[in-house]
Amino acid sequence: MSMDTTTLLAILAMAVVTYFTRVAGLLVADRLALTGRAKAAFDAIPPAVLVAVIAPTALTTGWAEALAAAITAFVAFRLPLLATIIVGVVSVVVLRHFM
Amino acid sequence: MDQPNPLKTSYRRDARAGLRDIAPAAIAAIPIGLLFGAVAITKGLSPAEVALMSALVFAGGAQFAAIESWVSPAPILALAFGTFLINVRHVLMGASLSPKIGLSRTEKFVGFFFMTDESWALSERRALDRPVTGAYWAAMAVTLYANWVVSTTLGAVLGSFLGDPARFGADFAFTALFIGLVAGFGRSRVTLVTVGVSAAVSALVHHFIGAPWHVASGALAGIAAAYLAAGKDARS
Numbered sequence: 001m002s003m004d005t006t007t008l009l010a011i012l013a014m015a016v017v018t019y020f021t022r023v024a025g026l027l028v029a030d031r032l033a034l035t036g037r038a039k040a041a042f043d044a045i046p047p048a049v050l051v052a053v054i055a056p057t058a059l060t061t062g063w064a065e066a067l068a069a070a071i072t073a074f075v076a077f078r079l080p081l082l083a084t085i086i087v088g089v090v091s092v093v094v095l096r097h098f099m
Numbered sequence: 100m101d102q103p104n105p106l107k108t109s110y111r112r113d114a115r116a117g118l119r120d121i122a123p124a125a126i127a128a129i130p131i132g133l134l135f136g137a138v139a140i141t142k143g144l145s146p147a148e149v150a151l152m153s154a155l156v157f158a159g160g161a162q163f164a165a166i167e168s169w170v171s172p173a174p175i176l177a178l179a180f181g182t183f184l185i186n187v188r189h190v191l192m193g194a195s196l197s198p199k200i201g202l203s204r205t206e207k208f209v210g211f212f213f214m215t216d217e218s219w220a221l222s223e224r225r226a227l228d229r230p231v232t233g234a235y236w237a238a239m240a241v242t243l244y245a246n247w248v249v250s251t252t253l254g255a256v257l258g259s260f261l262g263d264p265a266r267f268g269a270d271f272a273f274t275a276l277f278i279g280l281v282a283g284f285g286r287s288r289v290t291l292v293t294v295g296v297s298a299a300v301s302a303l304v305h306h307f308i309g310a311p312w313h314v315a316s317g318a319l320a321g322i323a324a325a326y327l328a329a330g331k332d333a334r335s
Contacts, residue, residue, distance in 0.1 A: 019212055
């Protein structure tokens, strides 16, 4: 059970920042009444961030990952979440084996 | 005595609904948690540090991003900034969900500690036709939280026995999970434009500039694209 002081401080900093982002929305919620383009931009935040996090892994790692990502995206509209993940993981293993 | 208390009944029903809705995400998070713990160990963290990070930060994306670029001694400011970039979406998620959820203001400050992409997305979807109650939120929160802390810690403890995660394709589980979550936002024209622009800009920035800048720049580009694609007269 070892704890490094710098690591501990880094974890605390990450925790404080994350908690701040989670409750900051409560402080501005009353003043956020969005319509039109602003609403569209607001609604785009979750998919935009999710895609930005995984795009390098999915697109620039190699052909196996890019193809597996395409297969995963294809089934994602047709299968439940867990089945989508299984298809993604299985296809990346198979594709890495052959590519 | 036998009269069912209607309040308690609805509490149970909502808690069950929360459990049922979050189950796929919770099950999917187990291999991802195991993977996180196993990778964190290879970067020099101890199982206790992994457990503490999962318990206090409780944000998979930010934790993976931190671990991916982890060096010793930990660069505190860079990690805090990277965490902010990845989690800043919570501000708008919270602002959007706050008026739709049946919690008091104090309860929200406690309850929102547990906000994740999954529980948020499921609550937003539920809010379209049913109220999002505290019982529904709490059931999802507790399930995901316990699941994440236990699986990441277990991954850290078992890490050395599991071997290279890439061998099982487990390193791709996180990517597949995110693709599945993105699909949940539908494929309207604006969403497709958002996803395309975000992916392209993120990949390019990652290639030419490097992490963690691809997250913020890709996300901002996708959001700007949605703003433009929606057109001036977009209805909400």
